[in-house]
Amino acid sequence: MNDSALWHTEFGDGTPIVLIHGYTIDHRLLLPLEPAFTGRPGWRRLYPDLPGHGNSPRLSGPTSATTMADAVIDWIRATVGDRPFAVLGQSFGGQIARAVTARFGEQVLGSALLVPVVRWGAERTLPDSTVVERDDALLARLALEEDLQLFRAVMARHTKESWALFEEHILPGWRAHDRHAAAELDADFLLPQWPESPGMVHHGRHLLLTTRQDALVGWRDQLALLDHYPRMTAVVLDGAGHNPQVECAPAVRELIAGWLDTLPRPN
Template sequence: MTRSVLHHTVVGDGTPLVLIHGYTVDHRVLLPLEPVFADRPGWRRLYLDLPGHGASPRLSGPTSATALAEAVFDWIDAELGDRPFAVVGQSFGGQLARAVTARYGEQVLGSALLVPVVRWHGERTLPEETVLERDEELLARLPAADRELFGYVMARLTEPSWELFEQYVLPGLRVHDQAAAAELEADFLLPDWPEHKASEHRGRHLLVTTRQDALVGWRDQLALLGHYPRMTAAVLDGVGHNPQVEDAEAVRGLVGRWLDALQG
């Protein structure tokens, strides 16, 4: 583990792979991806904690999508210089990963976007039904705040899903800076789609969305395909807003094939 302007956890050696988590969680939400690398040496995984999340302090000024993107750019400049790298972004981190690809162009080998933020608030296209299973006895035992968050981001509200949520999602939720999060919620989108300011990126890209995502949906994300000619897209069924947690095996399979394509 090393520390920079942004706290980050480093695993492995080789080509840098920057992993950017979503809103109000921290890098732990992406750790279910780690088994992908067991038989894929040569990747130096850099798991970020965004400002105001995990072990990273909030920004000294106002928190916004633009400010967080600039913080990530500054970190990449300092940590990676001109080295080629790949990027993974989940949810809000998917929006930042898109900005990273637009900013660094051919230096970025490719990106994996897991349920990325594309639109927000009333502009989102969301599914009508999102919860597929409910364990009412379990839900009755949970504190109200935990129960609400659990139901918002998972499609199956069962004991196994709760155990995963408690291990990978809840720790970050409990330590984020709430004032910074409120500022970010009010200024959540970058001023323009990052793709609109950049030429088509011809690296290898992956998009993973889910049919039961009650937070960002899946239809809006498909518009990204036109900007990435070499993008593979998967829409998973039976999964909510944290597919790398709730259906880790499926997501690891997709991410593994993406990594193989980057090295191929």
């Protein structure tokens, strides 16, 4: 495969916005954001599947944070060209979105970073408590241990309602990803240096959204990004885990809608 030829789906037309999902799932994780565009015409929403995820084959060479970022950047060049665009990234996709902003500079109108990866492994600052509601009877009935472990890791509410959202938006992508490519990426999960280093400042309009109960990336480490984005709004939501666009979709959609309304729109 041509590593820049990622599979994607898109909606609408006008100014491009690239929405990048996270690790071991696919674009369906971000589709709950679509209602934020209702009543906001003129946005061409591009949802790629990262290499080795969803409908995109793995890279032809080694999989790492660097090769994944390069593949997305090449795909954006081929798909968006020299048009101004916005970018949104969730989790690992947030790290990629930061790399996109650093590479394209002022061509990027702004970014929305949802629970972005900033640090990993033992370097992460994680919250002490990550569960706000728990249905022990439900957890006892769930049969597949691997699915259950993922559910408990990415959702703060372990309830029947949360499980239904998990089954609809997260589990299909989890079951579709390339396990060998994911293992390679897990071993080389961070870019060699922060995309913002050294001293990068981007003056577009940016949104940072984290959650108090995020068991995978936390919320404190992400606040260091504010130094690089002078027009960044930072929000820390309570009552949600690593997938706030699924677990508390109305609140997240409202924040995304507000961010969209701040972005300059090229003629």
